[in-house]
Amino acid sequence: MSTFALRQPGELYESQKLAIWYFVVAVALFGAQIIFGLLLAYQYIDPDFLYQKLSFMTNRTVHLNAMIVWLLVGMMGGVYWFLPVETGREVVGIKLAKFIWWVIVAGVSVVVLVYLLVQIGPGNAFTLWFINEGREYVEAPRWADIAIVAWVAIFLFNVIATALAARRITGLLGVLIFDLVALGALYTAGMHYTVNVTMDQYLWWWVVHLWVEATWEVLVGVVMGWSLMYLLGTPRKLIETWLFLEVALVFGTGILGLGHHYFWIGTPEYWIGLGGFFSALEPLPLVAMVVHAVYDSGAHRMHTVNKPALFWAITQAFGNFIGAGVWGFMQTLPQINMYSHGTQLAAAHGHFSFFGAYVGTVLTLVYIAVQHLRPRIQIPLNSKLWSWAWGLLVFGIIAIVASFTISGFAQTMIERAELGSTWNAFIRSYTHPWYTNTHWWRFWAGVLFLLGYVLLVWDLMTIGRKPATEGAYD
Amino acid sequence: MDYSWIQIAVAAVFLSVVITLVLSRGYGWLSPTFWRNAAVVSSLIMLFILMWLTFDTTEKVRPGAGQVPTWTVINHEIGLTWDAKKRRQVPVVGEKTGFFGKVYGPAEAYALINKGKMTLQSRNCMECHQILGNGAYFAPDLTRSWLDPWWEQRVMPMVGADSHEAAMKKWLMNPDKYPQGKRRMPNLHFTDEEATALVAFLKWMSAIDTNGFPPRFGVAE
Numbered sequence: 115m116s117t118f119a120l121r122q123p124g125e126l127y128e129s130q131k132l133a134i135w136y137f138v139v140a141v142a143l144f145g146a147q148i149i150f151g152l153l154l155a156y157q158y159i160d161p162d163f164l165y166q167k168l169s170f171m172t173n174r175t176v177h178l179n180a181m182i183v184w185l186l187v188g189m190m191g192g193v194y195w196f197l198p199v200e201t202g203r204e205v206v207g208i209k210l211a212k213f214i215w216w217v218i219v220a221g222v223s224v225v226v227l228v229y230l231l232v233q234i235g236p237g238n239a240f241t242l243w244f245i246n247e248g249r250e251y252v253e254a255p256r257w258a259d260i261a262i263v264a265w266v267a268i269f270l271f272n273v274i275a276t277a278l279a280a281r282r283i284t285g286l287l288g289v290l291i292f293d294l295v296a297l298g299a300l301y302t303a304g305m306h307y308t309v310n311v312t313m314d315q316y317l318w319w320w321v322v323h324l325w326v327e328a329t330w331e332v333l334v335g336v337v338m339g340w341s342l343m344y345l346l347g348t349p350r351k352l353i354e355t356w357l358f359l360e361v362a363l364v365f366g367t368g369i370l371g372l373g374h375h376y377f378w379i380g381t382p383e384y385w386i387g388l389g390g391f392f393s394a395l396e397p398l399p400l401v402a403m404v405v406h407a408v409y410d411s412g413a414h415r416m417h418t419v420n421k422p423a424l425f426w427a428i429t430q431a432f433g434n435f436i437g438a439g440v441w442g443f444m445q446t447l448p449q450i451n452m453y454s455h456g457t458q459l460a461a462a463h464g465h466f467s468f469f470g471a472y473v474g475t476v477l478t479l480v481y482i483a484v485q486h487l488r489p490r491i492q493i494p495l496n497s498k499l500w501s502w503a504w505g506l507l508v509f510g511i512i513a514i515v516a517s518f519t520i521s522g523f524a525q526t527m528i529e530r531a532e533l534g535s536t537w538n539a540f541i542r543s544y545t546h547p548w549y550t551n552t553h554w555w556r557f558w559a560g561v562l563f564l565l566g567y568v569l570l571v572w573d574l575m576t577i578g579r580k581p582a583t584e585g586a587y588d
Numbered sequence: 589m590d591y592s593w594i595q596i597a598v599a600a601v602f603l604s605v606v607i608t609l610v611l612s613r614g615y616g617w618l619s620p621t622f623w624r625n626a627a628v629v630s631s632l633i634m635l636f637i638l639m640w641l642t643f644d645t646t647e648k649v650r651p652g653a654g655q656v657p658t659w660t661v662i663n664h665e666i667g668l669t670w671d672a673k674k675r676r677q678v679p680v681v682g683e684k685t686g687f688f689g690k691v692y693g694p695a696e697a698y699a700l701i702n703k704g705k706m707t708l709q710s711r712n713c714m715e716c717h718q719i720l721g722n723g724a725y726f727a728p729d730l731t732r733s734w735l736d737p738w739w740e741q742r743v744m745p746m747v748g749a750d751s752h753e754a755a756m757k758k759w760l761m762n763p764d765k766y767p768q769g770k771r772r773m774p775n776l777h778f779t780d781e782e783a784t785a786l787v788a789f790l791k792w793m794s795a796i797d798t799n800g801f802p803p804r805f806g807v808a809e
Binding site for chain 1: 589591592593594596597600604608618619620623624626627629630631634635637638641642644645646648649650651654655656698701702703704705706707708709710711712713714715716718719720721722723724725726727728729731732733736737738764768769770771772774775776777778779782785786789793796797798799800801802803804805806807808
């Protein structure tokens with residue numbers, strides 16, 4: 115049984131109540147991400163659909179930004195959920211945390227409305243400050259960047275001040291603080307305008323790569339560590355030893371693995387060798403996470419207090435390894451990357467890895483919190499609906515990734531290898547049946563994914579209201 | 589820098605392992621202390637090497653220092669040639685022909701390309717196109733767009749322009765009127781100044797030595 119006491123809704127810490135707001139907003143933005151993803155999928159089929167009204171570029175911006183924000187918000191929510199449990203006290207500075215949270219919610223709403231209604235601006239600094247920075251992943255205008263840094267700083271203050279007030283620095287807290295300092299500092303590297311596009315992209319990857327392939331992975335390690343202690347009652351010493359091993363491997367391979375983004379942007383040739391070598395090793399920590407998850411769940415014969423959360427945790431371990439590890443390795447060596455870089459294969463890897471590494475993590479956390487929302491806590495938490503939602507989401511993403519992968523192979527071969535990478539070569543690749551056939555597959559896979567999302571939300575709103583049939587899922 | 593990537597990689601791994609082992613004397617390899625030391629040591633060593641390489645790279649990517657061209661490259665003809673030793677294409681800078689009939693001085697060229705970069709960001713180009721291979725994969729990669737034979741073969745006669753840069757500019761200002769392929773670019777309402785600046789930026793970018801990316805550009809046509 116769990117090492118954490120199960121708390122009734124009335125007994126939740128203020129920090130945990132805030133975490134629930136984080137999760138509500140995260141799940142809502144997940145919905146927005148899927149809707150805009152479906153619009154994009156349909157625009158592949160019919161590029162004239164909503165042309166010049168909500169063009170591909172606008173929908174893609176919202177699809178991508180909704181994803182970054184909901185995943186980050188979900189993981190931060192996980193920290194607010196577990197921090198008081200870990201330290202045995204209320205989070206210090208919780209009023210400030212609540213204040214900045216509503217500022218951020220208001221700010222995100224304004225940013226999205228500007229993306230949708232204003233879309234573009236004149237070619238000057240005003241646009242970069244107030245409309246759109248025009249750099250993929252960090253499109254947020256500069257004023258929003260400053261708000262995000264303030265938000266992460268307050269979050270970091272909450273964590274450090276709470277640990278100090280409780281006079282308790284565990285291995286998990288130490289890693290969390292170390293990681294959050296890096297995460298916040300790295301974001302500022304993306305707030306820099308330079309005309310030299312090579313230098314621009316050099317620093318841009320410090321945010322994009324060193325977030326998703328380094329600091330986010332370690333944040334996942336921390337919140338999944340707490341989750342496994344809750345779900346399976348895994349001893350702290352085991353969790354912390356694995357976490358240290360994962361940090362050693364993630365930072366040991368991922369920091370210089372950054373070099374795989376420096377193959378073709380005008381940076382010196384030594385990055386080709388360094389990036390290839392270290393990024394080829396990047397799957398190692400992901401293998402370690404799979405071994406850990408399988409070992410832990412096997413050791414407990416899958417007995418847990420919360421079935422859906424455990425399933426999402428195991429999905430996370432495998433999804434992270436296959437999506438980030440295998441699909442990443444498939445195209446990371448420069449010998450293939452020269453041909454596959456910037457094709458639909460990159461989109462295949464992106465979809466699979468974000469789903470595996472981060473969607474799985476946040477949904478684990480959300481289900482853990484849901485267990486404490488209803489007056490009578492159900493042990494184990496279970497329902498029929500979650501398994502349908504899980505099945506549709508997992509099947510949906512696999513089908514989406516398969517479609518991207520096939521069109522990616524076709525594009526790599528036709529556009530790059532055969533026809534010589536020009537505009538005409540590009541058109542001939544995306545009009546080839548091997549590519550166009552996948553448009554409908556990914557659209558319908560997206561519809562199934564949306565259905566999975568609807569069931570997920572339905573389940574989250576109803577699960578635990580009535581006792582599950584005992585033993586039905588054991 | 590006088591070190592090869594293999595020397596750097598071996599040194600990074602070797603130092604991480606040896607320092608971890610020295611600091612963890614007396615602890616078994618299954619103890620948390622051993623892995624805590626490994627985590628701290630490997631993170632710091634990799635970070636240190638990244639910082640060192642960043643200083644080196646920053647020097648080498650200054651315009652004119654090596655693979656990134658000077659701003660005034662827009663006054664010249666630009667092409668790609670096959671480097672038999674490196675076994676990849678490299679950009680070549682040819683004779684001075686001017687840009688829109690004018691020869692730009694260094695400061696003027698910088699200001700123009702800067703305006704082009706601002707325009708590129710303000711119109712969110714990366715959310716369809718790729719810049720140096722990075723972007724949204726819905727529209728063509730722009731790394732070598734200046735060098736694309738499509739401008740002369742198809743766009744020049746279509747828009748009725750008499751030069752390469754004029755064809756690009758006219759097309760960029762009216763992409764909805766001159767569709768290429770099935771996916772049409774939206775009209776992003778470039779001003780005359782912005783369109784000129786954007787073409788200058790794209791011309792400058794096409795002269796960056798990208799270690800051969802995108803591969804075999806224009807070879808098969």
